[in-house]
Amino acid sequence: MNQKISAVKGMNDILPPESARWEWLEDKVRQLMARYAYRNIRTPIVEPTALFVRGLGEVTDIVEKEMYSFEDRLNGEQLTLRPESTAGVVRAVAEHSLLYDGGKRLYYMGPMFRHERPQRGRYRQFHQIGAEALGFAGPDVDAEIILLAHALWKELGLRDVRLEINSLGQPEERRQHRAELIAYLERHAGLLDEDARRRLHTNPLRILDTKNPAMQAMVEGAPRLIDFLGEASLAHFDGLKAMLEANDIAYRINPRLVRGMDYYNLSVFEFITDSLGAQGTICAGGRYDYLIEEIGGKRAPAVGWALGVERVLELVKEHGGGAEPPAPDAYAVVPDARVLPLALKTLQGLRAAGVSVQMHAASADGMGSMKSQFKKADASGARYGLIFGADELARGMVTVKALRDGSGAQVERPLGQPADWAAALKA
Ligand code: ATP
Ligand code: MG
Numbered sequence: 001m002n003q004k005i006s007a008v009k010g011m012n013d014i015l016p017p018e019s020a021r022w023e024w025l026e027d028k029v030r031q032l033m034a035r036y037a038y039r040n041i042r043t044p045i046v047e048p049t050a051l052f053v054r055g056l057g058e059v060t061d062i063v064e065k066e067m068y069s070f071e072d073r074l075n076g077e078q079l080t081l082r083p084e085s086t087a088g089v090v091r092a093v094a095e096h097s098l099l100y101d102g103g104k105r106l107y108y109m110g111p112m113f114r115h116e117r118p119q120r121g122r123y124r125q126f127h128q129i130g131a132e133a134l135g136f137a138g139p140d141v142d143a144e145i146i147l148l149a150h151a152l153w154k155e156l157g158l159r160d161v162r163l164e165i166n167s168l169g170q171p172e173e174r175r176q177h178r179a180e181l182i183a184y185l186e187r188h189a190g191l192l193d194e195d196a197r198r199r200l201h202t203n204p205l206r207i208l209d210t211k212n213p214a215m216q217a218m219v220e221g222a223p224r225l226i227d228f229l230g231e232a233s234l235a236h237f238d239g240l241k242a243m244l245e246a247n248d249i250a251y252r253i254n255p256r257l258v259r260g261m262d263y264y265n266l267s268v269f270e271f272i273t274d275s276l277g278a279q280g281t282i283c284a285g286g287r288y289d290y291l292i293e294e295i296g297g298k299r300a301p302a303v304g305w306a307l308g309v310e311r312v313l314e315l316v317k318e319h320g321g322g323a324e325p326p327a328p329d330a331y332a333v334v335p336d337a338r339v340l341p342l343a344l345k346t347l348q349g350l351r352a353a354g355v356s357v358q359m360h361a362a363s364a365d366g367m368g369s370m371k372s373q374f375k376k377a378d379a380s381g382a383r384y385g386l387i388f389g390a391d392e393l394a395r396g397m398v399t400v401k402a403l404r405d406g407s408g409a410q411v412e413r414p415l416g417q418p419a420d421w422a423a424a425l426k427a
């Protein structure tokens with residue numbers, strides 16, 4: 001035997017029955033997005049590296065150390081597996097002038113790639129579902145998109161998800177805060193870890209986001225961005241808060257909430273749970289009014305969020321939610337391999353009529369005994385057995401046997417007209 005090849009570290013196979021939970025979540029998301037009139041967008045998994053360097057910012061965890069970047073061997077292009085999707089969505093929106101006739105509400109689902117240390121809730125290929133509203137400036141859309149996420153938690157049966165919000169203001173307000181923040185951090189230089197020292201003059205705001213417990217107390221005393229906001233920024237923030245309150249959405253203002261990407265301004269928010277250990281942020285987002293311009297489009301306001309599918313599903317599981325793979329309606333018992341062509345044809349007719357049927361297929365040593373076929377039928381969870389036995393076939397019939405109601409009742413049905421009796425098999 002050849003040497004076994006395994007999946008890349010931190011990249012997971014999603015297998016049945018677990019994949020049913022994924023489909024269940026995706027269905028819920030599609031239905032919910034439709035109710036909020038958000039439309040699906042699908043962008044490439046590979047993008048020019050420059051999109052992320054410019055869009056996310058050079059001094060961010062993602063761009064500094066987490067990107068899967070490579071050179072196209074054929075033409076030398078610098079490419080990157082997308083670490084997130086907002087930059088790609090914004091590129092597509094600009095490239096196709098999607099905002100020419102007004103704002104757009106979009107959503108996506110798909111795999112993202114970051115070279116991180118794999119652990120519970122943190123993988124190298126992981127999945128995000130995201131919502132983006134582009135072309136709308138007011139806090140009403142910030143509120144809408146937060147309400148959308150909140151509605152999703154409800155749909156999924158999640159409890160104990162709390163909302164934290166903050167405002168990052170506008171670039172000019174951040175510049176003023178930044179100067180005072182740097183001065184403060186310089187006064188506490190002895191407490192800064194290596195990451196923080198490196199970021200002191202490039203991205204000091206991100207130091208506030210540190211996960212280093214030794215820096216917590218120092219960071220808590222740092223000048224707060226929120227105290228530097230002008231009237232317009234505060235009004236925007238107040239607008240959002242009022243709309244959340246009007247909808248009974250509980251939130252906590254976290255003045256140290258900054259996001260990993262540079263592109264955010266005004267509202268930022270996270271949905272957090274305490275049930276998942278260290279990786280407790282299940283969804284994060286905010287406003288990014290300057291990103292479109294940054295990557296070469298015409299300036300337009302925008303707000304969005306992305307949720308981590310693995311983390312959300314872990315929480316779903318903890319609450320005992322999500323679906324098992326559905327059992328088929330019927331299982332076809334085929335005692336004789338010579339009957340398979342006829343059986344297949346009947347099953348096609350039933351399936352076309354909406355019945356889900358699993359067929360007992362031939363294996364290397366034949367069809368197996370009736371007993372073993374009925375065992376498989378039972379294990380499949382099907383409510384009916386379809387028995388393609390020689391006697392009934394001679395009469396042009398197939399036997400339908402109830403497998404689960406305890407009655408074991410049997411009836412014969414005409415092979416030729418499956419559509420006529422299909423309805424009786426459906427759940
Ligand atoms: P963290 O602080 O946990 O690294 P982040 O700020 O890098 O998160 P975002 O880029 O905002 O995360 O992504 C949004 C969501 O995607 C996160 O809240 C999380 O649920 C999920 N996510 C991010 N990185 C990973 C990963 N490596 N594996 C699994 N899920 C992830
Ligand atoms: Mg991260």
